[in-house]
Every structure is written in C-alpha cells, then in structure tokens.
Amino acid sequence: MAQAAVPAIAQADLDPTRSFQGLILALQQYWAALGCVILQPYDMEVGAGTFHPATTLRALGPKHWNAAYVQPSRRPKDGRYGENPNRLQHYYQFQVILKPSPDNLQDLYLGSLKAIGIDSALHDIRFVEDDWESPTLGAWGLGWECWCDGMEVSQFTYFQQVAGFECAPVAGELTYGLERLAMYVQGVERVYDLNFNGGTGDKKVTYGDVFLQAEREYSKHNFEVADTGMLFEQFKMAEAACQKYLAAGWTDSDKTKHSMALPAYDQCIKASHVFNLLDARGVISVTERQSYILRVRELAKACGAAWLATEGGGAAA
C-alpha cells in the first residue's frame, strides 16, 4: 500500500513579496548561499540584533566571522497598544555580520534586495549618511541608512569600535527592519495587515493574528504595570552578577585568559533590557538616565575585554 502523502494544511506562497516568512526565508537563503552561518535568535530579551553575542562579541578580535540571523527586538517605549500602523514594541530584525567587511559589501547588500524582489532598475535605492552609535554598548560605526523609494529599509554600518575596543579588522553589519521591508514589498499600509504565512482566503494568517494581542498586552505592561520595584532590583542583580562572573572568569593572575565572557555578557544584556523597561515606565529622570547608560556601558566594556581573552576573541589557546 502506497504511503499517503502528508496533506498540506494550506497552499502557502513563499514569494518574499507575498509572505512575511517568505521574506525571512529568502534572506536566510541568500546569505546562507554566501557562506554565512545561519543562527537562530538569541534567547534573551534584547533591544536590537546588535546585542546578540554573535554580533557584539564576535565583532571583537581578529577571527573571521560571517553570520546571519533573525532577532526579535524589544523596544518597550515604542509600544502603541496596537494602534499605530508602523510602531511596535516587539519586532523582527534580520541581522548580517561579516568580518572583515568584504570589499563588495554594498553589492552583496543590493543582491539581497534583489533576492526579495526589489529591482534596482525600477526602484531608487540610496545610501544616506547615518552614523551609528550605541552608548550602552560603547560602540560606534559609520555607514548609511539604505533607502528604497524614500523609505529606510536597512541600516548599513562599518563597526569601528565595540565595547570600547577598536575593531581589528572592521566588521560590516547589515540590519533589515523586516516588518517595514515586508510592508513595502507586500504593498501594505498597516503592519498588522501583513500576510504572514502566504496563505489565501481563510488559510491566510496575518501579522496581526500573530502579534496584535501581544502588542496590546505588552504596551499596557511596559507603560503602566511593569513592576518597577522588581525591575530596579533586577538591574542591580544583573549588574552584580555580571561583575561577579567577570571576576570569577579570569583563569590566570595576569588576566590573559577568561572562561566566562558569554555568561557575564548575558547579564549585561539583561541589565540593558531592564533599563529600557524602567525608561518606558518613566521612572528614570534625565540625569539618572545618563548614569544608568554609563553603568551598562561599563559592563559591556568589561565583557568585551573578557571576550578578547577567550579563544573566540582570538586569545592564544
């Protein structure tokens, strides 16, 4: 008896111009074919794909590194209770990091746009100055925001410094705002109307089906209810834990080898996200804000120093 084929649950169209997941798959396919390691999202709350250790830490040190991944990003302050057509407190970034930056990085980037259906003979693609700086990561780079017909679709940065250390060699970072890009290629005005799975009729799942409820709930949480007392404690705990792991990780008295850069950095990420939540709750004054940012930066710098003393950071084994 012939084995029955698994019945399709729906006829899905994975054309990147017709489905959100098709867009993600097309980008992954494109960068995978160019030799990138395709990673999965980091399993912690982060404000941007840059926070993933695959970018922040791997950008430091002499080793070559090419990776691409989707990173869910949380920006508590950007929540709009699901009522704004463009703004979300949780969204997806597609992140590519290439170290050293290849000489044809711009062409590779343009190739990725072609792969998701943006034809440069029809569309006006521009590289508009936008210098990137992350005060919390002690990082900066030069590059552009990439425009397609007047819309910013990506960030393109040559990292010069991360965690206070010079990048040697320099890494090229590409960040695609996936929702925005999908809205553009799908021709949709409201993010919640995006076709998520490429299905049609009653098989169609929209972005709103997946995320609208979450946007409403998290907006309420971020702005109104998040337990600030607990968050202040968590910040202190994460900071202390980070410092503790950093101190415990040195395996020699000369501090040339470190054995716990990654766990320590997790706590730095944690502190950063907790700070963002406190900021959204409006309980941090202007002057305090600066000092919190500085405290996270100190953690990031110390994690960077520790990473450079690991094998991944290029320290001799």
Added chain:
Amino acid sequence: MPDLLLEFFSEEIPARMQAKAADDLKKMVTDRLVAAGLVYEGAKAFATPRRLALTVQGVPVRQPDLKEERKGPKVGAPEQAVAGFLRAAGLASIDQAKVQADKKGDFYVAISEKAGKPAIDVLAEMIPDIARGFPWPKSMRWGEQSAKPGSLSWVRPLHSIIATFGPETEEPEIVKFDIGGIAAGNETRGHRFLSPGAIKVKRFDDYVASLEKAKVVLDPARRMDIIRTDAKNLAFAQGFELVEDEGLLAEVAGLVEWPVVLMGSFDKAFLDIPGEVIRATIRTNQKCFVLRDPQTAKLVNKFILVSNIEASDGGKAIVAGNERVIRARLSDAKFFYDTDLKTKLEDRLPKFDGIVFHEKLGTQAARIARITALAKQLAPLVKADPKKAERAAQLCKADLLTEVVGEFPELQGLMGKYYAEAQGEDEAVAHASEDHYKPQGPKDLVPSDPVSIAVALADKIDTLTGFWRIDEKPTGSKDPYALRRAALGVIRLVVDNSLRLHLLKIAGVNADLLSFFADRLKVQLREQGARHDLVDAVFALEGQDDLLMIVRRVEALGKFLETGEGKSLLAGVKRASNILGIEEKKDKRSFAGAPDAALLKLPEEQALASAVTAAKQEASAAVAKEDFAAAMSAIAKLRPTVDAFFDKVKVNDDDKAVRENRLKLLNEIREATRAVADFSKIEG
C-alpha cells in the same frame, strides 16, 4: 604644460561633507604644488556621492633647480673651522668652494645645485600624504587591511584612484603611487545602477564627457541647476510654484549622481495640518520639496522628489513608493497635531516640574515662573498689558512638550502660536509664543508687539542672569548657551523699540553683566559704523544702564565730534585732562571742588570759570531732558574760553594757591563734559 586629473572613487560620501572635501582637496594639492615650486595655472574640484575629483591645469613639467649658497669661514681661518664648513656643506675639499669678498675680506662660499624633480614624481609623493591626512570630519577603516595598525582611513571605503598627468597633446601618464593597497590608475566607474561598468579616462575633458555618458553629472553646481530648473518647470506646468530651499537643494544634489526630478501627491485632507509642519515632515524626513499655489501662497498636495535613476517604468514605482512613505509620515504628523490640540497648553505645564532646565538652575517650571514674574514686571515699561504678558509668559514654552515640536524642534514657538490660537487665546498672547524667541540673530526681525517684547526680554534676561549667577559665562569662542545672542537680542529689542529700561534695577543684573551688555553693544554699534571709543566714553560715566540713552549719547557725541567745534573742544578738554593728570600724579591728590572766585586773577580764567558754570548748568538741564545734542552745544560754547585760557594763562603759577585754583578750574572743564561722556576715553 601638463594637467593633473585626480579622482578618489569611494562608497557614498555624506552629502553635507562633499563641498568642503572638494575645497580641501583643491587647497591641499595646490598649496603643496606651490610649495614645491610648481606654480599652476588653474584648478577646480568636484564631488558627487561617490567621487571626489580635482583637475589642476598648467603644471610645469619639472620643479625649477634649486641653487643654495652657504657662507663659510674667512679665507685663512683655522683648519678646524674650514673642516667643519666642508662637513656641513658636503664638500670633499676646499677647492670645491668659491671665494667671495665682502667688506671684511675674502671668505669661502659653498654653492650647491639641487636639480628640480619631475612634477609627476612630486605628485606621486604628495598625493598619498594628502590622502592619509585628509581632514574628513569623520573617517573610518574597513576590510581585511583594517586589522593592521595605521591602515588607511577614508570617509567610507575607498575603491579606486585615478591620477593622470600629461599635456593636452599627448597620452598622459599615470602618476605612480599606492594608498592602502589601491594603486593609482586611469579607471573609474559610472553610475551605480545605470552604467556600472569600468571607464578608462585620459584627462579631465574626456573624464567629464565619459562620466556624463555613464549617467554621472560631475559638477554639483550643475546637478543643483538641473534639479532647480526641472523642479520649477514641473511645478509650473501644473500651475504650481516651487517652495525654494537652497539648503535642501544642496543636500539633495549631494545624494544623486544623475538627478531625475519627479512629482508626487498626497491626500488633500493633510492640508489641514499647518503648512510648516507639512514642509518640515516632507523636507526633514523625505528630503523632498513642497509646492504652493502662486495665487494664495498656500501649500498644495504635491511634492517634488529627486531620484537617482531613470527608472524603466518612467518612475511610476518610485513616485508610488515615495507617496506611501509621505502618506505615512503625514499621517504621523496629523496624528501628532490632532493629539496636541486635545490638550490645552496650560494643562501641559505641570510636566515641567520634572524637567531639568539646567542642573544648577532648576527645573523648566521654575524657569517659566521666573520669566512670568519678570514679564509682568517689565510689562508697564514696554506698555504691555501686564495680565497678557503674564499669560503669554506662562504659555510660551508649553509647546516644547507637544508631539509636533518633539518631532520637529525647529517648529518650537510657531506651534505654540497655533495651539494658543486654537484654544482661543488673545492674539497678542498667541503671537508671543512664536515671537519671544526673536530676534535670533543680527538679521532676524525684532518683535514690536508689547506683549511679545515683554516676554522676549524676560526670557533673555532670565537666561543671562541665571547663567551669570552660576558663573557660566561665555569664554573666547565658547558660548554653549548662546548668551551673546541673548544679550544682543535684549539690545535690539530695547533700541529698535526705543524702550527705556534701567537694567541694573532688574534683579540679577550686576555690574559684570552690564559690562557684558556694553561689550555686545560695542560690537553692534561698531558693525553699524559707530566708533567703539565713543561707546567706552559713554559707558565710563557711572550708572549707565539705560541702553537706549547710551545709544543716543553715542549718536550725539559722534555727530558733535564731526564738527570743527567738537574737534577743537575735544583737543581743549584733552589738554586740560593731560595737565591735570600730570599734576595729580605729581601732588598725589585730586583737584576736585569749586575754584575760589577770589583767586581768579586773569580775565581769561574768570571768563572760563563763569563759562564752565553756565555750560555745566545748561548741559545738565539738557541731559535731564534727554536732549543730548543740546547738551553738546552747551558744552561746545566752552571752546573759545578754553582756547583763550590756554593761550594766556599759565596753570602752574608760582603761587601755590593760584596753581591749585587753576587746576580746580581745569577739573571743572572735565566735570562739565562728563555730563555727556568721559572725553578722556575718546581717541584722537
């Protein structure tokens, strides 16, 4: 003579840096050429988003030979001296030196001739130097080579360099050098999308022509012209008018190599938003131009965008894409504007309690309270209704907390006016929101409505007294809080509106701050052509804190000193002051006090004494009436008696009492003139 063509081809150069980079490249190359003895005929530099180019015409083929003479010791000098000279001059024996004679006798001279190098070799040495030290506002490293210390920095990754050198009639040579692994050559590329292939070039002429063929307009001025002309024509064809914007034009011309001007539109419903908000949205976020109806001067629902490509569909997709983005942006703006209208300005004020204006100066709320109190206090002096001035001051900063101003800080004040009008505030109160920031600079309009004046003065004076209190005064070129501008603003508000204001009566204004005003006033009057010494002469009088009266005095003084009478009186007064100064020093005392009439012996001194008394009285009376011209004429009457006095009277009489009395008389002259100014501060 040969020409140089230089091109640095890179990834996209920020628009705002292009013009300066072109200037810098031209200056650095031509300065070095001249320093190397290579005087050129002409040079011009250009920039596009992807290239920085320079042409230098008429460079000599080689440097002139350099002849150097080194003077040595006398003929017959000790052997040691001769040996030292030979070493220093690099000569093998003294026979190679020449002998020359001067007044002191014969001496040795070493003449060395350094042959000039070919210009192309000079260029090959200097261009890498210039590239490595190029003054980009921000530069970066990239790629594999960035792992090495000292790797090349450029504004964005550099891909190729053209450097050719040669006369018009021959095949030019490539200037041989290498920067960061990039060898200079004669190849570049065309437009990124329209003609990405390689282009071989010889010299500037064919370079420009080949680029043009490859859809690159090299000259930014031409790109600006194309955009301006096409935009105007496109607008005109539809019965509209371009709202010109030179800053935006320059920026946009720096974002494209091949400008293609297109028109798009947006929903008419957005025209309910104030025009300035629409313009700011479309300009700042999208770098597009807005259009207006030439009859009504109101914005229309159209915009002009400048694309970098000739699209295969004639630009339909590009226009549609830009329209979508602008629609989204305007929706945001409309949402912000509508949201703002829902909250009254006064209801926003409590939030200022939590916003620090300056660490040492407290919250914005405290600042607004101070401005309000001061505006109310100043209101009667500027003939403003104190109630309106108070209300206007309370509301004038409220728009800083609105969504629209948060998004477009440049609209502060203007939005306050709109929101105040929308909530039915008095017109003068609403206008003060916008006008109290004025005048922003020397050319900005000065508000003339009394309520705006009161708030504008209060705002600026509060800023000045505040930063003076915490000792944060401008130093040298550093003026982070724009205090010079604030002081100049006060001066212009007072003078242009003929306001009488005693600055020292305002709390927080002290002598030091007053002298800061005096300095600003000096700068201002000097720019208007007045003599700074006259300002000094007036400020030297005590208690001068009424800016308008100071200006009037300076004006009267200036006019007076242009007359013959004025000039000779000045000479007389100066002579009196000089003598007094010397004698005061000698006797270590002053000669204040009225002269004793009994001791006045000569008719000339008697005449002077009575003339001085009369002039003093008359001048004081005129000053009291603020008629400075009359005060000057009163003092001018002293001239003949002063002249006669110096002609006939010897001040330093042998009789001590007579001498003292005459010195007192001289002092009286000085005192009389002080009714209008301290003449000793006047130059000439």
